Amino acid sequence: MSDDPNALLDTWAETSDYRWGFTTDIESETLPPGLDEDVIRKISAIKREPEWMLQFRLDAFAHWKTMPEPDWAHFPDRPWGPLDYQAISYYSAPKTDADRPKSLDEVDPKLLETYEKLGIPLEERAALAGVAVDAVFDSVSVATTFRDTLKEAGVIFCSFSEAVQEYPELVQKYLGSVVPSKDNFFAALNAAVFTDGSFVFVPKGVACPMELSTYFRINAMNTGQFERTLIVCDEGASVSYLEGCTAPQRDENQLHAAVVELIAETDATIKYSTIQNWYPGDEDGKGGIYNFVTKRGLCRGDRSHISWTQVETGSAITWKYPSCVLKGDDSSGEFYSVALTNMRQQADTGTKMVHIGRNTTSNIVSKGISAGHGQNTYRGLVKVRPGATNVRNFTQCDSMLMGSECGAHTFPVIEVENDTAIVEHEATTTRIGEDKIFYLNQRGLTTEEAVSMIVNGFCREVLAELPMEFAVEARKLLEVSLEDSVG
Amino acid sequence: MTTMTRFADALMAAVNGDEGREAALARFNDRGWPTRRDEAFRYLDLRPLHGVDWALSGAQRADECVGLELPGAITLVFVGGRFDEAASDPMPEGVSIGNCHDSIAADVDPFTDLCLAACDQTLHIKIEAEVSLSGPLHIVHETRSDEPMLSAQRCVISAQANSSCVVVESIRLEGNVLCTPVTEISAAPEARVEFARIIDGTEDAWCCGTIAVRAEADAVVHASAIPFGGCVNRTRLESTLAGEHAHVDLRGLGVAGGNRHVETVLSVRHAAPDCTSNMLFKHVLGDTARASFTGRINVDEGAHGTDAVQTSRNMLLSDGAKAWSRPQLEIYADDVKCTHGSTTGRPDAEADFYLRARGIDPGTTASLLVWAFAAEVLDELEPSALRVQAASRLLDQLPGGDKLDPTVVAPDAEPDAT
Amino acid sequence: MSLLEIRNLHATVEGVEILKGIDLTIEAGSVHSIMGPNGSGKSTLAKVLAGDEVYEVTEGAVLLDGEDLLEMEADERARSGIFMAFQYPVEIPGVSTKYFLRAAVNAVRSHRGLDPLDAVGFLKMVKERAPMVDLDPTLLDRSVNEGFSGGEKKRAEVFQMAMLEPSMCVLDETDSGLDIDALKVVADGVNALRSPDRGFVVITHYQRLLEYIVPDHVHVLVDGRIARSGGKELAFELEEKGYSWIEQGSACGC
Structure with missing residues (x-):
């Protein structure tokens, strides 16, 4: 074993495998690859959607066709070619005899096995952790639990397709109100072809009695996933929503273009946490998920609060900027992020905080860790509009570099158009300290333990924001990668 | 471009078969004026420059010379970009005026191109190895014109090994003037260069300039840009740390009231190991003044031991003032210490x-x-x-x-x- | 007429009441010490007297030489003779201490109907008074408090007090963060400034400082009220028995 910690880190980056890569052979009912109006009409028909929903999709599609594919992101050594959108299949559903299963018993046992392998035993987890799970397998919800408890509290938590059937007026009112269907290239694509996702509505004054959680999983070959999540918290309501994903190993690049919209009315609080561990591709950068996500929250009412927390360790390429539009007076937004890239991974992530209301505050903590040939970019915007008085923002952006082939980049934009604002941005970039590793070695820890400890310390502020069960999982995820760093 | 006949003809005449200057003119004509969609000009509105038919000569000396008083300085005076021998001290050894083809400005913009094309009186300052210039070189640029006038000024400073010099540029603009000063500083190993550009302008004057720095091993370069007036003041400060243990210190201060706009575009490239850079840029803004700052630190692969600190601070004194700040890091080496901080407030x-x-x-x-x-x-x-x-x-x-x-x-x- | 008279003073910060009715009269020439556990409102009292706008006075009155102090802005209070030695002196980068202090001295002088000091007169005064607190005069060339050590900051505060010649000095935990030698220097400086026409409020958590600046009166502040007052021996009693002794006493009303 080499004595040079940085050499060890280089080795780690080269040897770490994707542990959780496996596939499940369930037959899928899949539309043939290709995208045109007919495909969209078919998706809408399969889902028995009302006319307004179809129209929403068709408008988005018409606009999408006029939009250029974005190429602005920072990808120094991964040439980003246009994707072939005609090679993607836009609908696949697990083959079942009738409609969706009504309970866990009706779910294909193989599916449940898959969750077991992932360490997410659905029924156990649901029972033990008190978490309601709306699991998305490919594009259709296959199981939902704890619906009754939630119903009792008045909380609506269901698949997006179900919401379109059951609560059309709510969906119609809020859909596209934060992320318009023409917002950007991938949001427009999502609006045109999204197949399912989650819908949450927490009525006035209700604190959602449990953490809501969704696990995503890409499985079928060449199937892009286009989830759409809509969470609405009415006046004085609150909810904490967890999203976690992991994907089986694949050779082919897969597109994931989700849209998440959050709306917080007066005095409402929404906390949205993500662990993202899609398949990152192999050491040579072959395969892996393209994760192009649009996430945005609107603090519409006074004193409303939206908090984004994310741990991003997977995907070949991630573009993701969970944002807050702070419209209500005294509203606040938060963004806590850990992004770890190794091998040939590229993460380009950050947030936008748009201050419109008076006395609005935002807090940004971003931790980027780059290893192997990984490239990690923070890209963010803090904007203070002219009428937004007494705005306060603090941004802390730290990068850690391991090994000599990786990169860390920071591109914040700060636009202040009101003189009463206080806006502060700090960023640092450092390598993982040899002196720290040595100190811990000297106290009897192995280099891998030391690295793990240092990385966890580096991310502590962000991990502390995750709900307990998630924090444990996130720490494990970081450790798993780091254990392999010194073989 | 058709309305700019006089300007276009004058430029054509100015380049007069000179290859480097022709290339610059061709670049300028090809690209035209950037729009706000161009990342580098996102905050600066160049539309007032569209179609303006600048003259290239005919500038007057300002009525009243409010130059700086620098004891022991050798003063060289330029009017409208042209050398005024009568008003200047005798030119010291190593200093000359002539044509210049090459530029170390790696990434040119339309203003730099205009300057490279239009300027035929580049001031060359060569400080021989081991020589320390006793007093400062004071370069005074004055341009006064009621008609639209382009003042292209260029200075190339080449400090040889282990030499040292202090160069101060004071630019004074009066009237309908677009000034595009380009100063290039090459510091050979162990050379030391102190450079400052002070700009004073009346309320309709534009100054859009470049300061390009290249520092070799153990060289130290300090460069400051201090605009005190003018309608638009834009400074591009671009520097490359090309040899080990080089150091650059870059500073800028913009105080603006009225409806003025101060813009700084800064880039520092660490291309060699163990170099240090320090950047400090501040704006004080009143009325409806605007300031935009883009500061990028690049650390190349292999530039280990880099230590770079970038600070940008804005103070807003009125509710119509605006500040935009884009501090950026781009890092491809792991043994580095880079920080940037940006604050805006009262x-x-x-x-x-x-x-x-x-x-x-x-x-x-x-x-x-x-x-x-x-x-x-x-x-x-x-x-x-x-x-x-x-x-x-x-x-x-x-x-x-x-x-x-x-x-x-x-x-x-x-x-x-x- | 008393130098400073505080009557039923109530103050809040962000809606929370910190001072809940303080009565205190300070005669010229006397030194009052205010002691109390953390969070009892000691520093709040100092800042309210100095005019910090973070605190809102909701009830009561404060008179300085019979004038309504609460009607005055912070700078007017300073010119009228109130001086607060800050617990955490603020660092102000870019403002030279010399310039700042001359501006302050001349503001106070003009209020008293005196001519402003010119640079020479000012430096003469500095040279006279800097040795009182053993202040390194080169500190004056630096920015206000910037890069000063903890001890240097506190000495600079007392030095400023000597320069501004206030009638009412409020020392807010001037002993915090000082070692014993620095403490003695600061205390000597304060003692040298004691005079029959000047009053002091010395706020401290520990009795230690009062060994060097011997007070005429000691008040114990608990939960925003003066729970007990006495002579200097009260400080020694507190040292022995701790604050819980008073807190319990005040809780059961005896």
């Missing part, structure tokens, strides 16, 4: 209370805090006479500056009690 309330708790009236405390904020940028200016004069001008420009005692400029210069 004067600090705690400090204000402390001063008032000592009996100083609110108007004065506010002025004092604004002064203190801005003056920090001037701290390292060389020679000290420049620091004092820049500070005096700052005091004149500063909102509430009249409330402060002039000794605030140089408290050290007070007579000692005996």
Whole structure:
């Protein structure tokens, strides 16, 4: 074993495998690859959607066709070619005899096995952790639990397709109100072809009695996933929503273009946490998920609060900027992020905080860790509009570099158009300290333990924001990668 | 471009078969003026320049020369970009005027291209190895014109190994003038260059310039840009640390009221190991003035031991003022220490209370805090006479500056009690 | 007429009441010490007297030489003779200490109907008074408090007090963060400034400082009220028995 910690880190980056890569052979009912109006009409028909929903999709599609594919992101050594959108299949559903299963018993046992392998035993987890799970397998919800408890509290938590059937007026009112269907290239694509996702509505004054959680999983070959999540918290309501994903190993690049919209009315609080561990591709950068996500929250009412927390360790390429539009007076937004890239991974992530209301505050903590040939970019915007008085923002952006082939980049934009604002941005970039590793070695820890400890310390502020069960999982995820760093 | 006949003809005539200058002109004509969609010009509206038919000559000397007084300085005067021998000191050895083909400005913009194309009187300053210039070189540029006038000024400073020099550029613009000063500084191993550009302009003058720096091993370059007036003041500061243990210190201060716009585009490239860079840029904005700052630090692969610090601070004094800040890091080496910090806000309330708790009236405390904020940028200016004069001008420009005692400029210069 | 008279003073910060009715009269020439556990409102009292706008006075009155102090802005109070030595002196980068102090001295002088000091007169005064607190005069060339050590900051506060010649000095935990030698220097400086026409409020958590600045009166502040007052021996009693002794006493009303 080499004595040079940085050499060890280089080795780690080269040897770490994707542990959780496996596939499940369930037959899928899949539309043939290709995208045109007919495909969209078919998706809408399969889902028995009302006319307004179809129209929403068709408008988005018409606009999408006029939009250029974005190429602005920072990808120094991964040439980003246009994707072939005609090679993607836009609908696949697990083959079942009738409609969706009504309970866990009706779910294909193989599916449940898959969750077991992932360490997410659905029924156990649901029972033990008190978490309601709306699991998305490919594009259709296959199981939902704890619906009754939630119903009792008045909380609506269901698949997006179900919401379109059951609560059309709510969906119609809020859909596209934060992320318009023409917002950007991938949001427009999502609006045109999204197949399912989650819908949450927490009525006035209700604190959602449990953490809501969704696990995503890409499985079928060449199937892009286009989830759409809509969470609405009415006046004085609150909810904490967890999203976690992991994907089986694949050779082919897969597109994931989700849209998440959050709306917080007066005095409402929404906390949205993500662990993202899609398949990152192999050491040579072959395969892996393209994760192009649009996430945005609107603090519409006074004193409303939206908090984004994310741990991003997977995907070949991630573009993701969970944002807050702070419209209500005294509203606040938060963004806590850990992004770890190794091998040939590229993460380009950050947030936008748009201050419109008076006395609005935002807090940004971003931790980027780059290893192997990984490239990690923070890209963010803090904007203070002219009428937004007494705005306060603090941004802390730290990068850690391991090994000599990786990169860390920071591109914040700060636009202040009101003189009463206080806006502060700090960023640092450092390598993982040899002196720290040595100190811990000297106290009897192995280099891998030391690295793990240092990385966890580096991310502590962000991990502390995750709900307990998630924090444990996130720490494990970081450790798993780091254990392999010194073989 | 058809409306710009006089300007286009004059440019064609100016390049006059010179290959480098023709290439610059071709680049300018091909690209045209950038729009706000261009990332580098996102905040600056160039539409007022569209179709303007600038003259390339015919400038007048300003009625009143308010140059800097730098003791022991050799002063060289340019009017409208053209050398005025009568008004200048005799040219010292190593300094000459002529044509120049090459430019170290790696990434040119339309203003640099205009300058490279139009300027046929480039000032060359060559400091021989082991030579230390005794006094500062003071380059005075004056352009006064009521008709649209382009003033293209270019200076190439080449400091040979282990030499040292101090160069001060003071630019004064009056009237309908677009000035595009380009100064290139090459510092050979162990050379030391102090450079400052002070810009004063009337309210319709534009100054869009470039300062390009290349520092070889163990060289030290300090460069400052201090715009005090003009409608639009844009400075591109671009530097490359090309040899081990090189150091650059880049500073900028913009004080703007009215509807002025101050823009700084900064880039520092660490291309060699163990180099250090320090950047400090501040803006004080009143009325509806705007400031935009883009600062990028690039650390190339292999540039280990890099230590780079970039600070950008904006103080807003009125509700119509706007500040945009884009501090950026792009890093491809792991053994580095890079930080950037950016703040925007009003004067600090705690400090204000402390001063008032000592009996100083609110108007004065506010002025004092604004002064203190801005003056920090001037701290390292060389020679000290420049620091004092820049500070005096700052005091004149500063909102509430009249409330402060002039000794605030140089408290050290007070007579000692005996 | 008393130098400073505080009557039923109530103050809040962000809606929370910190001072809940303080009565205190300070005669010229006397030194009052205010002691109390953390969070009892000691520093709040100092800042309210100095005019920090973070605190809102909701009830009561404060008179300095018979004038309504609460009507005055912070700087007017300072010119009228109130001086607060800050617990955490603020660093103000870019403002030279010399310039700042001359501006302050001349503001106070003009209030008293005196001519402003010129640079020479000012430096003469500095040279006279800097040795009182053993202050390194080169500190005056630096920015206000910037890069000063903890001890230097506190000495600079007392030095400013000597320069401004206030009638009412409020020392807010001036002993915090000082080692014993620095403490003695600061205390000597304060003692040298004691005079028949000057009053002091010395706020401290520990009795230690009062060994060097011997107070005429000691007040114990608990939960925003003066729970007990006495002579200097009260400080020694507190040292022995701790604050819980008073807190319990005040809780059961005896």
